[in-house]
Amino acid sequence: MSKSENSNLKVGQKAPDFTVLNDKGEKVKLSDLKGKKVDQYFYPTDDTSGCTKEACAFRDGIDQIKKRGAVVLGVSADSVESHQKFKNKFDLNFPLLADTDKKIVEAYGTWKEKSMYGKKYMGIERTTFIIDEQGKISHIFPKVKVDEHYDEVLEAL
Numbered sequence: 001m002s003k004s005e006n007s008n009l010k011v012g013q014k015a016p017d018f019t020v021l022n023d024k025g026e027k028v029k030l031s032d033l034k035g036k037k038v039d040q041y042f043y044p045t046d047d048t049s050g051c052t053k054e055a056c057a058f059r060d061g062i063d064q065i066k067k068r069g070a071v072v073l074g075v076s077a078d079s080v081e082s083h084q085k086f087k088n089k090f091d092l093n094f095p096l097l098a099d100t101d102k103k104i105v106e107a108y109g110t111w112k113e114k115s116m117y118g119k120k121y122m123g124i125e126r127t128t129f130i131i132d133e134q135g136k137i138s139h140i141f142p143k144v145k146v147d148e149h150y151d152e153v154l155e156a157l
Helices: 049-060 062-067 080-090 103-107 146-156
Strands: 019-022 027-029 037-042 070-076 096-098 111-116 119-124 127-131 137-141
Touching (some): 037 049, 137 146
Parallel strands (some): 037 070
Antiparallel strands (some): 019 027, 037 127, 111 119
């Protein structure tokens, strides 16, 4: 199986651990969040309409997410600098992770062949993983529809 194909993660499996830089250039390690639920969402690119809408929904609903004992992590292949701009522009109140070497998106199977206007290219498929307090995947939302996604996540938490 090539690295870009779906890694076939399933609900109940241990979430692949990683260490990566956030928008402040600090290291974030998934296993350090054990004991909390994690809403880890993968999105294609900073500051595009769908990604902005999704990020702002999580921003506006962060209190409800925290009440459920969860943290939000946004993951894309954009750089730390790009994440800083995006975060500041929309006043985002959760970390954005800079997966510039695409290790996380490949481990989670979200780096896929996509097509737009008949052109094929590799990119991140908008997907969310809910990880429980034990570090296991409790929900997977593939091919996320931005409009109803926040409500789906809240229900899953």
